[in-house]
Amino acid sequence: PLINFHGGGHVNHSIFWKNLIGEKNGGGHLHASPLKAAIEEQYGSLDTLSKLVNTKTAGIFGSGWGWITYNPAISGLDVITTANQDMPSTLGHVPLLGVDAWEHAYYLDYNNVKADYFKNIWRVINWKDVAKRYDEAVAHHQKK
Numbered sequence: 453p454l455i456n457f458h459g460g461g462h463v464n465h466s467i468f469w470k471n472l473i474g475e476k477n478g479g480g481h482l483h484a485s486p487l488k489a490a491i492e493e494q495y496g497s498l499d500t501l502s503k504l505v506n507t508k509t510a511g512i513f514g515s516g517w518g519w520i521t522y523n524p525a526i527s528g529l530d531v532i533t534t535a536n537q538d539m540p541s542t543l544g545h546v547p548l549l550g551v552d553a554w555e556h557a558y559y560l561d562y563n564n565v566k567a568d569y570f571k572n573i574w575r576v577i578n579w580k581d582v583a584k585r586y587d588e589a590v591a592h593h594q595k596k
Contacts, residue, residue, distance in 0.1 A: 460537030464517055468550045473578035480575040486590065487548075487583040494529050504531050505551060506570040512553050518570075520582070521545035522589035529586075546589040549582045 473479040495501040509518025523530035540547040
């Protein structure tokens with residue numbers, strides 16, 4: 453449990469920090485890509501997907517993470533949550549985008565209002581990083 457907690461915390465936050473970029477540097481803008489096509493095919497729009505992620509992530513009791521993953525079992529995108537510092541890879545998923553739902557992520561800037569944090573995080577998502585992770589996950593699992 454201790455290794456999972458600290459190791460998971462390191463891995464999850466390493467993904468999280470790369471998933472973020474300032475708005476002035478392109479944050480929040482999803483360019484045409486295989487990822488965008490997959491989002492539109494599976495969810496209809498990025499707005500629909502982000503609302504689903506927000507809803508599921510808001511439902512976490514205590515601390516945890518909301519994730520957009522590549523799920524090899526369905527050969528597509530999936531939205532999951534994990535408790536504490538658990539990693540999507542332990543569930544067979546490839547993490548693409550992580551939303552930190554621990555209180556430290558939102559209590560100062562958002563006065564402990566999770567919903568505002570979840571709504572605004574989409575403005576600073578580094579979709580180039582997420583798209584790269586998606587492309588790598590698809591390529592890796594198509595080889596198998």
